[in-house]
Amino acid sequence: MKIQLTRAFNTIFDNKVAQQPLSAAFLTIAVFASTASQAQDLQVEIAGISSNEGKIYIQLFKGEDNFKNGVAAAASIVDAKEGQVSVNFNSLSAGEYAVRYFHDEDNDGQFDTNFLGIPTEGYGFSNNAKANFGPPNYSDIKFSVSDENTKIVNRSTVNY
Amino acid sequence: MQRRYLLKAMAAVGAGLSLPHANVFGQTAVSNTINVKHLFNQAIQKDDALIGLADVQQNYTEQSLKIDGKLPKDIHGYFYRNGPAKHERGEQRYQHLFEGDGMLQRFAIGEGKIKHIGKFVNTPKYAHEESAKRFMFDGPDTKLTVSSAVAHADTINTANTNIIPVGDDLWALWEGGSASVIDKASLSFKNFANLGENSQYGDKLKRLPFSAHPKIEANGDIWNFGYNAAGTIVLYHLSAQGKTKNVGLINTDFRAGMLHDFLITHKHILLILPSITKDASAHGMFTSIRFNKHQPMKVMVLDKNTLKLARQYELPPGFAFHFGNAWEEADGSIYFDASLYSDVKILHEMSHIMQGKHIAKPATSNTCLYHLKANGSVDYQRLKENSEFPRVSNYLTGLKNRYLYHVGNTHDGLWSDSIYRVDWHNDTVESYDYGKEYIVEEHIPIAQDNNENNGYLIGTALHVPSKRTCLNIFNVAKLSDGPITRAWLPYHLPLGFHGNYSAA
Numbered sequence: 001m002k003i004q005l006t007r008a009f010n011t012i013f014d015n016k017v018a019q020q021p022l023s024a025a026f027l028t029i030a031v032f033a034s035t036a037s038q039a040q041d042l043q044v045e046i047a048g049i050s051s052n053e054g055k056i057y058i059q060l061f062k063g064e065d066n067f068k069n070g071v072a073a074a075a076s077i078v079d080a081k082e083g084q085v086s087v088n089f090n091s092l093s094a095g096e097y098a099v100r101y102f103h104d105e106d107n108d109g110q111f112d113t114n115f116l117g118i119p120t121e122g123y124g125f126s127n128n129a130k131a132n133f134g135p136p137n138y139s140d141i142k143f144s145v146s147d148e149n150t151k152i153v154n155r156s157t158v159n160y
Numbered sequence: 161m162q163r164r165y166l167l168k169a170m171a172a173v174g175a176g177l178s179l180p181h182a183n184v185f186g187q188t189a190v191s192n193t194i195n196v197k198h199l200f201n202q203a204i205q206k207d208d209a210l211i212g213l214a215d216v217q218q219n220y221t222e223q224s225l226k227i228d229g230k231l232p233k234d235i236h237g238y239f240y241r242n243g244p245a246k247h248e249r250g251e252q253r254y255q256h257l258f259e260g261d262g263m264l265q266r267f268a269i270g271e272g273k274i275k276h277i278g279k280f281v282n283t284p285k286y287a288h289e290e291s292a293k294r295f296m297f298d299g300p301d302t303k304l305t306v307s308s309a310v311a312h313a314d315t316i317n318t319a320n321t322n323i324i325p326v327g328d329d330l331w332a333l334w335e336g337g338s339a340s341v342i343d344k345a346s347l348s349f350k351n352f353a354n355l356g357e358n359s360q361y362g363d364k365l366k367r368l369p370f371s372a373h374p375k376i377e378a379n380g381d382i383w384n385f386g387y388n389a390a391g392t393i394v395l396y397h398l399s400a401q402g403k404t405k406n407v408g409l410i411n412t413d414f415r416a417g418m419l420h421d422f423l424i425t426h427k428h429i430l431l432i433l434p435s436i437t438k439d440a441s442a443h444g445m446f447t448s449i450r451f452n453k454h455q456p457m458k459v460m461v462l463d464k465n466t467l468k469l470a471r472q473y474e475l476p477p478g479f480a481f482h483f484g485n486a487w488e489e490a491d492g493s494i495y496f497d498a499s500l501y502s503d504v505k506i507l508h509e510m511s512h513i514m515q516g517k518h519i520a521k522p523a524t525s526n527t528c529l530y531h532l533k534a535n536g537s538v539d540y541q542r543l544k545e546n547s548e549f550p551r552v553s554n555y556l557t558g559l560k561n562r563y564l565y566h567v568g569n570t571h572d573g574l575w576s577d578s579i580y581r582v583d584w585h586n587d588t589v590e591s592y593d594y595g596k597e598y599i600v601e602e603h604i605p606i607a608q609d610n611n612e613n614n615g616y617l618i619g620t621a622l623h624v625p626s627k628r629t630c631l632n633i634f635n636v637a638k639l640s641d642g643p644i645t646r647a648w649l650p651y652h653l654p655l656g657f658h659g660n661y662s663a664a
Contacts, residue, residue: 112363115409116388118312120363130309132298159311 039091041151044099047084048157050122051105054080058087058101064138067098080105094147098138099126103158121160128156196302196515197253203516209575209624212599212655213514215248216263220278225267225631225647227274232616232633232644234608236270237663239618239631241601242323242332243656246280247514249295252304256446257510259299261286262320262332264347265620265653267631270664274631274647281319281332281340282349300445301511312367313337314352321372322658326382327401333372335387335420355396355404365407368394372658373421373482378555378610381405383464385431387419389438393431395467408467410460417445418507423486423496424558428470430486430496431460435477436504446511451503453477459532461494473532475540479504480525484550487560492534497564499547500528513574522574527566527582545580545589546570549658553607553615563612563636565605567619571596579603579617581639590639597625599655605636606661613637618661622652629653 044058060074061067076087080103102111103122112120126143129136143154204210244260247253254260262281267274280286288308289296297316298307310316319332319340330342331353338352356365369386376382380400387393395408416436423430435455442448457475462468479501486496506523513519527547530540546568552561562585567576570593577600580591594600603619605612617634629652633645 106363114366114368115364115394115407116368116390116392118367120366123311132310133312159309 039093040145040148042089042092042097042145043151043153044087044089044101044126045084045153045155046087046101046124046158047155048122048160049080049082049085049103050158050160052080052082054103054105054107056080056085056087056101056103057111058099060089061098061100062095064096064098064142067100067138067141073097092145094145096142097126097145098141098143099154099156100124100141101158103160122158124156124158126154126156131159195251196255197248197251199516200253200514201516203518208627209599210513210516211624211627211652212622213247213257214654215253216245216278216280216654219263219280220265220276220653222275222277223649225274225276225649227272228646228648229644231269231272231274231647235606235616235618235633237661239267239269239659239661240323240325240330241265241620241656241659242281242319242321243654243658244318244320245278245654245656246286246289249289249293252295252302253514254295254299254302255444255511255514256299256301257514258320258446259302259318260320261289261318262334263654263656264323264330264332264342265656265659266347267647276631276649277347278653279347281342283317283319283340284314285316285318286349301447303443313369314367317352319349320657322660324374324376324382324660325662329402331402333370333374335371335373336369338367339370353402355398355402355407359404361404361407365404370394370396371420371422375422375424375557376400376554377424377557378559383424383429385419385422385429389415389417391415393419395429395462397464397467406467408462410462410467410469412460414458416449418449420481421483423483424464425486425488425494426558427464427488428494429462429464429467430483430494431462432480432483432496432498433458433460434479434504436479446507449504449507451477451479451505453503459530461532471536473536473538475530475538478502478528479506480528481506482548482550484527484564484566485552485557485559485561487558494532495529495560496532497527497529497550499525499550499566500542501525519574527564529584543582543589545582545591546576546578547580548576549602551602551604553605553610553612555607555610556612561612563605565603565617567600567603575599576601579619579634579639581617581636592634592640592642594621598623601656602658603632603634604659604661620653620656622655627652 056078058076059072062073074089105121125141129140245263246261265278267276296308314337317334317337319334322333331339332342341350341353354366356362374382374384382398384396391412393410397406414433417438435452437452439448439450457478459473461471463470480498482499484497488494527543547566550566564582566580569576570578578593599622601620603617606616608615615636622629629649631647632643634643
């Protein structure tokens, strides 16, 4: 599938979230609380963070439709730390998930892009899915959570 | 028509790396099933002329040139050039000439001496790959078996096309991403220019495409464009120090994936869109570009003050990498010249030659002078001489020039072997033939005292039999007499693209 450059980067983070102050957007998302009897914990490890400046904004999606529509199941904001940070999402019900995040380097609550919509701040996806002049395919980002009561770890590196 | 006018120049390859196309890089990595390096190695054993396209392994340390003839005392400065030189790592050879990492060449001229150094532009891409001892990123055409993420264009910025002095620095230019700021003394990469820094634009200009053919007016102001494959064109007006004065965005339906050069007059910007399209079914950015003989070339004339479209013209179908100059007459009509091809075969030949393929009938280009009239009509004249790398005296950029300099071919071969001066006043062409054993690179005029009748023409040439590069200086008033200075390196340099002279 051919995706034009501008549109491709605009869709890395959907407009609903990316074009409003993100701190507000994230805080309005209820922390995921599963009622399932069996659940897993997810640890997202994000490496390659360039500095201690700003924050890392992470979103967790359940299912492809929610990912494409920008409807997050859970979200977290943590202080950036040069090197690596880890974020936990607990008690996930079984299903297919995807994670995306960005490093708000100037701490303005926005995922900054240039005039052509190309990111000017670091970003990344679960499975360390590769960006290639546009976001990776959902199939490269998704991962499964089973109903086994175990902890899973998903590692990736920020693209600057 | 005399044979010598038929021109068969491939023009010693005439353009810089174009901008990466969205999602071309997004395809699944394809194994380079054909060993391009092997094919090239086979070809170079049979044809010494290919040495200028061989891989360069290391920087060139300072070397004094052996001077034949007389070095003019009034040339005291630096002649810089840029071009791709890192074509191979390990068993991987790039498939297209535009893909290699840039190497800067500096000739320091003065006090009876000429000294040269050559240095790779240590971009983040080059640094990563140098450390890894392999190519890490897919190129526009070359797909690696294992490739790393390309987060944005500057991830793969090779800074391989042109070099200009800006303020206290040099800028090494590509066209898909940012200008690379280079330390003048050491030729070391400093950083990518963030054109909006400390201005109202902030980071909004960061990582935008910035072409390798900015036009610098006599007052020092820098004009440029950047092309995005989605059809958006960014227009830049910068100060002589590289500070942004104004930026505009123009949306077009031109989505061929490559736009290399542009022009200015004293009032307008000219965006000249060639007759090319993108074949969505083809792999590779350059490979996918096709000529459309039914698609007129389009000229968008934009107001320099507002950066808005003023008027448009349609020209007969054609293709050009390079334009020499444009100027505006009192009646509002505009003249401009192009090194015009009849199709885009030249672009693909630069891939074929990198792979050691024989080119039986090289593409040809000629100078074409267009007249865009105020009433909307157009006329043009096409000269017979082969033409590439057109240049005019710097102080006349955007103003009426009498002389146009270019290289070309008089020996009916693949490479440029001659230089030319077109005189628009007298409609005459003067030339100097280096001989078919030379591959002639871009030559640039150095006008003395802002008088294009006086001064020098300077440029490099590769002497194939002795495998040496020479720097040549001509008196512009006596071009056909040959160089007054020819200075030799004891070895050859990689064939490059564009350069500029900066007085000390």
